[in-house]
Amino acid sequence: SAVISQKPSRDICQRGTSLTIQCQVDSQVTMMFWYRQQPGQSLTLIATANQGSEATYESGFVIDKFPISRPNLTFSTLTVSNMSPEDSSIYLCSVEGFGRSYNEQFFGPGTRLTVL
């Protein structure tokens, strides 16, 4: 499986500020995704990070609120903009499409965000 790291692992932020989360993979991967897990809930896909083009967002998520970058095949960032307490969640990146694990999606450890 791929080794996926996320920075920061956790943060506490003030309302109205923005936070950028980084996701780094040790292998070149075809697809990278960003998920959100609100307290006590299951995971919800925010968007697919496309290398060299704009991300593909799921219903209910918009680029102005969650801008995403993917400059190469091993790195992506998710920014949570103009945060409110409702944005308090665990944010996870996942990757798919590398080596012999082509049909398997692997997840990073997550970034636990608390907005005050």
Added chain:
Amino acid sequence: DAKTTQPPSMDCAEGRAANLPCNHSTISGNEYVYWYRQIHSQGPQYIIHGLKNNETNEMASLIITEDRKSSTLILPHATLRDTAVYYCIVRVGSGGSNYKLTFGKGTLLTVNP
């Protein structure tokens, strides 16, 4: 919406086999059955996936019924560290037009000493 149905919780004694059921009666011919688990406060962990044949790896076995409308994940010798939420997900393989993983509520498996 998730296309699978799982019991909300199950208990299992340590050292015994844990059998986690999943119903996916609307599965399409090109959709795989995936299983993930999430131990508290960690990212989901891939366990196994299959299309129509039974599959086994170092973590678990996946038994898919002949009509593919249901499946069972088997942890042969459950340990306390297997306590987690287990998610059953159906999805096309990589390269398909709808490759996203849609997580339902899953089954909370509690392994008891």
